[in-house]
Amino acid sequence: MEKTTDELNNELKEATDIRSFIANNENELISKKISALLNELIERKKLKKSQIIESANLHKSYAYEIFSGKKDNPSRDVMIRIAIAMGLDLEETQMLLKYSQLPQLYARNNRDSVIIYAINNKKNVMKCNELLEELGNMALE
Secondary structure, three states: OOOOOOOOOHHHHOOOHHHHHHOOOHOOOOOOOOOHHHHHHHHHHOHHHHHHHHHOOOOHHHHHHHHHHHOOOHHHHHHHHHHHHOOHHHHHHHHHHHHHHOOOOOOOHHHHHHHHHHHHOOOOHHHHHHHHHOOOOOOOO
């Protein structure tokens, strides 16, 4: 991806044909399935799905449906739990949320700032949830 979101927005404003816009910006648009991105990250980081599932405290069958692409609309909290369990940094976590078509973490949001802190400080899901609850926020579901 080479164009900024503002550049794409400007092109969209000027576009007279959406098909041409999409064809001309194919490499700029998110089209990868979340399962493909997850599996790419797992391979790159040499992780095991079973360890991620255990660390994220997810039900095995549900998690494997996410990794296989059968479940393509997991909640934001589930994706954050997976990101934390995978040891993703903030940039990777934001990318994962973006590809999942979910809101990225926002530092001005109290709950999100705790999650960002946990990610930046390599806390696990359980410690992140402890921090969230301690600071009056809802734990990751």
